[in-house]
Amino acid sequence: MNVLIIEDEKALAAELEIFLTNYNYICEVCFDGASGSEKIGVNLYDFILIDLGLPDYDGLDLLKEAKKNNPEAICMILTARAEVFDRIKGLDLGADDYLPKPFSLLELYSRMQAITRRKFGLKQNLVDLGEFTINLTDRTISYHHDEINAITKKEFDLIAYMLLHKNRTLTRSQLSEHIWGSVINDDYDSNYIDAHIKNIRKKLNVFAPPDWLETVRGLGYKIKINT
C-alpha cells in the first residue's frame, strides 16, 4: 500500500517512514505543503498522513485537495495543536481519523488497519491462536467454537492489539497507551497491564493454556504465531 507522509518535522517524518516501511508500506515523504499538494495532484495513494501544522500550507486545505484528487485515499490528520474545534473541522472535511501528537507508532498502525478493515468491509476476520479463535470483527474469542464470555472488553482490546503487532514485543507503556490513552490522570505509571494479562491467562487457562501469549522478561508481552 502507498502512503504519502506530509510532515514538516523531518526527524518525525523519517521515523514514520522507517516504521511504516518496516510494516510493508511504500512511503513517500514531503516536508512542506506545496510539494505535498503537488504529489497529491499527480499520484494516487492508499493513505495520506497530513500534519496540520505545516508552515506554508493550511493542512485542512491539503485535506480538501486530497479528497478531490485522491478520493479513494484514507486521510489521517496528525497534529500537535490542541484545538477541539480543529478536530471537529477536520472530521467534517472528511478526514478518516485524527491522531493527536504525540502518538505511538503502533497506535498509528493500529488505526490504519482499523480504517482499512472498515473501509473495505473485510468479512469474518478470524485468527487462530492455538486452540482459540479470535474474531476481530465481532470482537470475540472462542475455544473450539465456544465463545468465551469471561473476557472483558479491555482484555479483548489487549489481545487484539498484541495480535495486530504479532511477534513483536510490546512494552507496558505501549499497551497502556493503547487501552488508557484517552484517560487523563496523574499517575506516573498507571500500569495495570500485568494484572490484565494475569486475568486473561487465568480465564483462558480454564480451556487450554494460552502458550502463544508470552512474557518477555523485563520488557513486556507478545503474541507469538509461527507462520
Next chain:
Amino acid sequence: MKLRTKLTLFNTLSKLVLVTLFVLLLPVLIRNINQNFTDNKLQKQKKKVLGIIKISGIKNNLYAAYSPLKDQFYSLDEDSLDENLDTIRNEKRKIEGDTIEYRILSYNFTLDKKLYLLEIGKSIDSIGETTTPLQNIAFVVLLGMILLTVLADQLYSNYVLRPLGQIIKTKLIGNKFPNFGSYKKVKTTTSDFAYLDISIHKMIVTIESTFQKEREFISNASHELMTPVSILQSKIENMFEQEDLSDELKNRLLEMQRILNRLKTITKTLLLISQIENEQFLKEDNISLAVLLQEVYDEISIRLQDKNISYDVVIPQNWNLIHVNKFLLFNLFFNLINNAIKYNHENGEIKIVGTRENTSFAVSIIDTGIGISAGDLPYIFNRFKKMRQSLQHDSFGLGLPIVQSIAAFHQIKIEVNSEKSKGSTFTLIFPESLIEI
C-alpha cells in the same frame, strides 16, 4: 430593585409628602388669608363710615344694627373711655341670647367734643366657612396633578432609561465569555449611557483578546512541547524494532520510554487544564450518570481488583446528565475514583451515592482510605501540591486540579470531608440545569 422602579417610587413618595404637608397647612393658611382680607374690609368700611360722618355729622345717628343672620353688626355709640382705641380683634358678643364670636374693629374718635366709639363686626363662622371646600378642592386638584406628573415621570424615565436596560440585557446578562460576538451600539442620547456602553464594549474586547491570546498560547505551547515528545517517542519505538539490541540497551530504552511517558502525561494534563479554563470544550453531550459511571468502572475495575476493594454504586437510574462534556466528566469521575483507590487500604471500600435534596443533586464518592489531615485540606486542589502521606504514591499532583477545573467548567461544586486514617468523602453538587430526570 430596578433603577426605574426606585426613581418612580421616590418621585411618588416625595410628591405625596409635599402635598400632604400642604393640605395639612391649608387651614392655617386660609384662616390667615381670610383674616387679612376681613381686616382690610373692616378698615375700608370704617373709612366709608367716617367719610359719611364727616359730611353729614352725627345727627341722632347713634344706633346699633345687625344683619338678619347675625353674621355682621354695626354700632356707633358715645364712648366714655379716655384712651384711644383703634383695634381689630376677636371677641364674643351676645346678641338676642346667642353668643357669637366676631371679628370686631373698634375705633373711637372725637367729634364736636364728644367721644364716639365705632364698632364693625363680622362673625368668625362666616369668615371660615370657605376653608373646608377650598381644602377639598385643593386636595383633589393636587392629587390629580400628582398622578399626572407621576405618570409623566414614569413615561420619561422609561424612555430615558431604556438604553441602560438594553446595555444590561444585550451586553451583560447571559453574555458568556468568550463570546466573540459583533459590537452593536446601543442607541442613546444620554452621554453617560453612551460612555457606559463603549466602556463595557472595550472591556469585552480586552477580555476576548486575552482569551484569544491564551488560546493561541495554548495551541502554540502544545505544538512546541508535543512535537519533540512525539519525535522522541517514535525514535524509541523504532529502536525497539531493531533485532540486534542487547537486553541492557532494551531496558534503558524502556526506562526512557517510561520517563517520556511521564513528561507526556504532565504536559497533556497541564494543557488540558488550560484548555478547560480557556473554555475550549463544548458542553453538548447527554449521558445517563449510571452509564457514565459504568464506563469509568470498566476502565478502573482492574485497579479495584488489584487492591481487593469493594465497590458499591447507589445512583438513581434515571439521572441523566445534560449539556455536559462527556470526555471531561469521565475524567472527573475517573480521577476521583482513582484517588479513592490509590489512597485506600487493601480490602477497603468505596461507595458512590447519589442523593437529591429538592433541586440539588449530589454525588458522593466515599472511601475508607488514609484520609486527609485538616491542615492539608485547603491545599489539595493546588497544582503539583503533594501531601506528605501521598508521597509514596507515584503521582505528580495534578489529579485534583483536573477534577476542580472540570467541575468549575460545569458549575459543579465540590465539597470535601475527610478524617485522617478514616477516609474521605468527595461530594459533587450538580446544578439543576445539568440533570434531567
